[in-house]
Amino acid sequence: MDTPAVELDDDIRRHLLHLQVERRLAERTLAIYREALVRLQAFAEAAAVPLRNVQPHHVRRWAGQLHVQGLAPRSIALALSAWRGLYRWLGRDGLVSLNPVEGVRAPKAAKPLPKALSADHAVALAEHHDDHDKPALAARDQCMVELLYGCGLRVGELVGLDVRPSGHAAGWIDAADATAHVLGKGSKRRSVPVGGPALRSLVEWLAARSAMARGDEPALFVSQRGTRLTPSQVRSRLKRRALQAGLPTQVHPHMLRHSFASHLLQSSGDLRAVQELLGHANITTTQVYTKLDFGHLAKVYDAAHPRAKKRG
Incomplete structure (x- = not known):
């Protein structure tokens, strides 16, 4: 040897x-x-x-x-x-009294970011219409895609949305103010602007939701059983939609969140605003240097994001 x-x-x-x-x-x-x-x-x-x-x-x-x-x-x-x-x-064999390597760890590998869709593919996914699906399911899925890509929501934040605010609501959408209020990681709340296409798809979904949801179900997005949609169900529906739309890659919810961030950053160059919109935990470390109000975030969103046109 x-x-x-x-x-x-x-x-x-x-x-x-x-x-x-x-x-x-x-x-x-x-x-x-x-x-x-x-x-x-x-x-x-x-x-x-x-x-x-x-x-x-x-x-x-x-x-x-x-x-x-x-x-x-x-x-x-x-x-x-x-x-x-x-x-x-x-x-x-008793040849050494200690293992000098125990407790020594390699530096952590950087986690690769998920791939982003091109802006054209993301918009094609949002605008895809499935003529073979039930109208209510088609309306629900389009609304979900609009919010995942148009607002950069995590899948957990999406399924946590309720129809209306309450003491128990993890999140909700104020259509009049064109704002989504979500509960993110670490139970941290944030507000995100909602673009015009997402608001219109929300109206269409709410009109169809009553035929699917159980009478006492507060969730905004429900399954065909009438109960709150799960993250795995969202992933399955998104994968199906991407295949039907002819996208060249499998799509999952976090890919849409990354696409949201990438497309905003490419257009605006405002990394700080993108971080704020995403609600990353490390934002607090930069707040001492930069303080952005929601109005500024909304302006960055309106000016840069492909699905923010004619918001409200």
């Missing part, structure tokens, strides 16, 4: 043999472990520290060096896993 280029430390050589013979790891996995352990050996030799004397502060520094060298967080996590396994194996 050795190569002429690297003379492996005896502990590493025996550990790799253990992984190959007793653990029966695949060749590709063995190659990854070997590469990681060669890195560990190189770090230890450069620091003049015997492998069995490595301490947690060494591991933390070396993990930091891997990051500086440009390794991705996932690759660093794999290296640390290989190192951790070596010391766990040495510990079982």
